[in-house]
Amino acid sequence: MLNGRLVELRPMIAEDLGFLATLANTTSVRANVVGWDWPVAPDGQREWLDKAIRDPKNHRLTVTDLATGKPIGLAGLWEFDWHNRSAIAPIKIMPGLAPKGAGTDTIMLVMAWAFYEVGLHRVHGSILDLNAASLGLYLRRCGWREEGRERESIFRRGEWHDLIRVAALRSDFDALPDAEEYVERVCGTQMRSSPAPLVNQWQAAEAVARA
Numbered sequence: 361m362l363n364g365r366l367v368e369l370r371p372m373i374a375e376d377l378g379f380l381a382t383l384a385n386t387t388s389v390r391a392n393v394v395g396w397d398w399p400v401a402p403d404g405q406r407e408w409l410d411k412a413i414r415d416p417k418n419h420r421l422t423v424t425d426l427a428t429g430k431p432i433g434l435a436g437l438w439e440f441d442w443h444n445r446s447a448i449a450p451i452k453i454m455p456g457l458a459p460k461g462a463g464t465d466t467i468m469l470v471m472a473w474a475f476y477e478v479g480l481h482r483v484h485g486s487i488l489d490l491n492a493a494s495l496g497l498y499l500r501r502c503g504w505r506e507e508g509r510e511r512e513s514i515f516r517r518g519e520w521h522d523l524i525r526v527a528a529l530r531s532d533f534d535a536l537p538d539a540e541e542y543v544e545r546v547c548g549t550q551m552r553s554s555p556a557p558l559v560n561q562w563q564a565a566e567a568v569a570r571a
């Protein structure tokens with residue numbers, strides 16, 4: 361559905377459920393995401409998927425490796441605010457499964473989709489102060505900006521951590537060197553110059569024939 365350099369983002373399907381349960385339960389993923397939950401039982405996931413695919417406020421997409429077609433993560437646009445045209449743009453990639461750059465490729469696709477197809481004005485999120493990979497991905501590679509900090513607001517590994525509020529506007533995305541490539545990947549190639557209307561071509565051909 362959304363094809364990047366390394367990954368494809370597509371709607372979740374029932375065959376992804378085993379992978380998604382493992383992703384949710386993986387220790388290094390649980391340690392770095394902001395939200396906390398009890399371990400996920402694979403049996404309960406079918407009901408979760410049925411609800412999730414009908415949920416109008418959260419559009420989750422499975423991230424697959426373009427080279428193998430296998431699932432490697434989860435991304436999308438969640439918690440839509442249609443009035444203010446904003447949403448959260450989260451990501452989880454399974455450690456060890458993805459090629460380097462898969463996270464950046466995924467978020468660039470999500471931003472192009474959000475700003476040029478869905479019609480959003482702003483994407484936002486929060487990152488734990490200990491999450492160097494996520495800070496590198498959103499702030500250094502994808503043009504997001506830090507907007508504030510909630511001090512000692514998240515309990516992780518027995519300690520309190522700051523939560524860093526981050527966001528990107530469409531203008532931040534447009535300033536990235538690869539923005540145009542990703543817009544074309546998501547929206548298709550723009551018709552830069554239109555061919556002469558057929559009627560003009562026929563008139564020109566007739567004029568040549570008459571001469």
Ligand SMILES: CC(C)(COP(=O)(O)OP(=O)(O)OC[C@H]1O[C@@H](n2cnc3c(N)ncnc32)[C@H](O)[C@@H]1OP(=O)(O)O)[C@@H](O)C(=O)NCCC(=O)NCCS
Binds near residue numbers: 488
């Ligand atoms: C955050 C995450 C999506 C990054 O995915 P990724 O595939 O490693 O991303 P990329 O390969 O595109 O790397 C993005 C940047 O972060 C850097 N980076 C990646 N892992 C890193 C780490 N462990 N420590 C420091 N920097 C790291 C990369 O070097 C790259 O920067 P560079 O190109 O300037 O070198 C992935 O680590 C993940 O899913 N983690 C667990 C869940 C999570 O934290 N989700 C986000 C919650 S806010």
